[in-house]
Amino acid sequence: MTNEPAARGSWRQYEDLGLPKPLAAALEAFVEQGYHGASIRDIAARAGLSVPGLYHHYPSKQALLIGLTTVVMGELLERTGVAEMEAGPDPSDRFDAVIESLLRFHMFRREQSFVASSELRSMEPEGRANYIAQRDAQQKQVDRIVRDGVESGVFAAEYPEDASRAVVTMCVAVAQWYRPDGELSPDELVERYLGISRCTVGAERI
Structure with missing residues (x-):
């Protein structure tokens, strides 16, 4: 090793x-x-x-749920963090990389993502608070990138944080409907939904 x-x-x-x-x-x-x-x-x-x-x-069964969601969110945050770091300083490149990472994660970890999202209601207060903190950290990463894009003039979103939230919500929802044998391949889905995401934040590059 x-x-x-x-x-x-x-x-x-x-x-x-x-x-x-x-x-x-x-x-x-x-x-x-x-x-x-x-x-x-x-x-x-x-x-x-x-x-x-x-x-x-x-x-307990609760410990199983928390253990599972902790692993899921830890992997998600690690992947999106690496994607942004590798993309370099340009907000457009960072946005594309992080949104692509979110999309791929919710395709390839769809069952884990679905359970983590749908069973929030089943978490006890401490576990729920920890999960929400991790989910908020993911949202804040995208918020920051979109704000950077607006400030540098490459995004034209009138309401950056609302646009960012809409994009992340769309990516997360992929876990609810994506199937490997569906109409779109992973690469095709990424291409299509990146285009929608760029439009949502008012990106110059579409």
Whole structure:
């Protein structure tokens, strides 16, 4: 195993997330049955564990949900951060890279993203607050890029933060409807939705 840095553009590449068996089992159960419909006994069986064995790793169903959403949001923030850094200083390039990263994430991590978003209502206060803080950090990244674009004259959005929020909401919603066997390939979807996103912020380059 080496400590070599990841290749440039690696934020576009997706492999199996390698979730621990209890989290992978919880994800499967939450997607199929919802948080409240899934039972600890079923999750344990899917993970190949006894119920006490599952509790040894995760003391409650809530801990499974929080563990899953923490992994999901951590990966999302890392990918969009690297995408922006590699794009350089130009606001247009940074915007394109971060929006592309958001789109690809919500395609290739659609089940994880869907659970994290739809089960916010099921999180207890501390877990909910942590998740919202991570979600807000993602939104603020895009807000900052759009403001930079408006200030430098490459974006013409009259209401930068509203435009930014509309774009992020559109990207997140991809997880609700995207299917690998659908009409658009990932690259085609990125191209189409980048065009919509650029229009939304009033970008010169469309």
